[in-house]
Amino acid sequence: MPATYEVSMNTADTTTTKDKEMQASFSYLDRQFSGVDAYLDDIKALVQRGDFTLGAAVSEFESRFATSCGLPYAVGVNSGTDALILSLRILGVGSGDEVITTPNTFIATVGAIAMTGARPVFVDCNSEYMLDVSQIEAAITHRTKAIVPVHWTGYPADMPAIMDIAQHHDLFVIEDAAQGIQASIYGKHVGSWGETACFSLHPLKNLNVWGDAGVIVTRSAELYNKLRLYRNHGMASRDEIEMFGYNSRLDTLQAVIANRLLSDVCVITEQRISNATLYDEAFVDLDGYITIPLRRSGYRHVYHLYIVQAHDRDALLDYLQSNGIRAKIHYPIPLHLQKAAAYLGYKTGDFPVCEELCRTTITLPVHQHLTDAELAHVIEHVRKFYLAQ
Ligand SMILES: Cc1ncc(COP(=O)(O)O)c(C=O)c1O
Numbered sequence: 001m002p003a004t005y006e007v008s009m010n011t012a013d014t015t016t017t018k019d020k021e022m023q024a025s026f027s028y029l030d031r032q033f034s035g036v037d038a039y040l041d042d043i044k045a046l047v048q049r050g051d052f053t054l055g056a057a058v059s060e061f062e063s064r065f066a067t068s069c070g071l072p073y074a075v076g077v078n079s080g081t082d083a084l085i086l087s088l089r090i091l092g093v094g095s096g097d098e099v100i101t102t103p104n105t106f107i108a109t110v111g112a113i114a115m116t117g118a119r120p121v122f123v124d125c126n127s128e129y130m131l132d133v134s135q136i137e138a139a140i141t142h143r144t145k146a147i148v149p150v151h152w153t154g155y156p157a158d159m160p161a162i163m164d165i166a167q168h169h170d171l172f173v174i175e176d177a178a179q180g181i182q183a184s185i186y187g188k189h190v191g192s193w194g195e196t197a198c199f200s201l202h203p204l205k206n207l208n209v210w211g212d213a214g215v216i217v218t219r220s221a222e223l224y225n226k227l228r229l230y231r232n233h234g235m236a237s238r239d240e241i242e243m244f245g246y247n248s249r250l251d252t253l254q255a256v257i258a259n260r261l262l263s264d265v266c267v268i269t270e271q272r273i274s275n276a277t278l279y280d281e282a283f284v285d286l287d288g289y290i291t292i293p294l295r296r297s298g299y300r301h302v303y304h305l306y307i308v309q310a311h312d313r314d315a316l317l318d319y320l321q322s323n324g325i326r327a328k329i330h331y332p333i334p335l336h337l338q339k340a341a342a343y344l345g346y347k348t349g350d351f352p353v354c355e356e357l358c359r360t361t362i363t364l365p366v367h368q369h370l371t372d373a374e375l376a377h378v379i380e381h382v383r384k385f386y387l388a389q
Helices: 003-013 017-024 036-049 056-068 080-090 107-115 133-139 159-169 221-230 252-262 265-283 313-322 339-344 352-360 372-387
Strands: 073-077 098-101 119-122 144-148 172-176 196-200 214-218 235-237 306-310 361-364
Touching: 036 056, 036 252, 056 073, 056 214, 056 252, 073 080, 073 221, 080 107, 080 144, 080 172, 080 196, 080 214, 080 221, 098 107, 107 119, 107 144, 107 339, 119 339, 133 159, 144 159, 159 172, 214 221, 252 265, 265 306, 265 372, 306 313, 306 352, 313 361, 313 372, 352 361
Parallel strands: 098 119, 098 144, 144 172, 172 196
Antiparallel strands: 073 214, 196 214, 306 361
16 A cells, blocks of 8 residues: 555544535535526526527527627537537538547547547647647548547647648648637637637536537638528528538527526636636645646636646545545546547557546646635645655
8 A cells, every 4th residue: 555545544534523524515516506596587587488499598698608709600509519510510521531639538529520420530648638739740641621629628729730730731620618618828719719619518617507508609600600500400491491400409598597607707717717826836846746737828728627647646536535525537548448439449558648647637626616715625635645744
């Protein structure tokens, strides 16, 4: 048993009443829903209007969301996954095509590519945990049709470099911005770089509605018009079908919730950034134990997740969890080694940086509802784990 683990067990055994109270309080559902009456009033108004599909709240949300990204158009859909699938399909990506992305992402990025019939092609990540742009060109073939960079954890991918490569090779770029609401590069929002960008409004995201929902943004009027048709059976009107499409409408009820949250998203984002900054400062001297990823100046990280590399990661995870801290791993198995990806033929060692991150990264709670005491509790326990030996 490693020394640090013994320390963690000893410390856990001496848990005080204050610690126990703290352990109970990391759940934030009650805090998130403290202002629930205002939401319920909006839902009552929806029930009275009865515009349950593609209602007024959907158009309002689309217009406000597009503006918040500095773009003219947004199309509400029923999940971030559908946002990716619809974007890829509307750009003509399908069977016989290859799409480059990162193995260090949530399954939806890769699943969406595979669902179109295209082949996902992985490129390793770098010390920023992001798609390593220096390796993209080697992965491009005559079949490559698109690149799907992921703004993983809410940190922007290197979009200027990715756009240069895409333009040079005539490839589409579909940004997976599921985790990146309000992130930006020198003031230019993520989502405003590629042909389209795909956001998730899932209950765990920074702008989190009460079920599944997603939104696609674009600067192209042509893509906007096609996507609006595509998400609603290709119907130009009740009786006229312009193209075969799909039912992936953003639910009006979720748009009602999203409209209220959109007013708060700046405050939510600032709070997450402030929490992350506190952690960064508290861990800076834990060099060798905690490695904070490189963060470029001018890149606005919105901390959907706060992830660092940790020495003796699994023991730290156990220790933090046994002290009531909702630490997690995103994710222990990289996408190229998942059973679902076996047909792609990748093997262990193909993407060493990503594989190393899967072994060493840990996610600490960073959400906007954390109290000062909870943040201090996390910091105290991470430090104790390494230093009280
Ligand atoms: C990176 C990434 N892409 C895509 C998605 C899919 O979004 P949704 O869950 O709304 O379908 C998620 C959601 O977790 C995600 O984290």
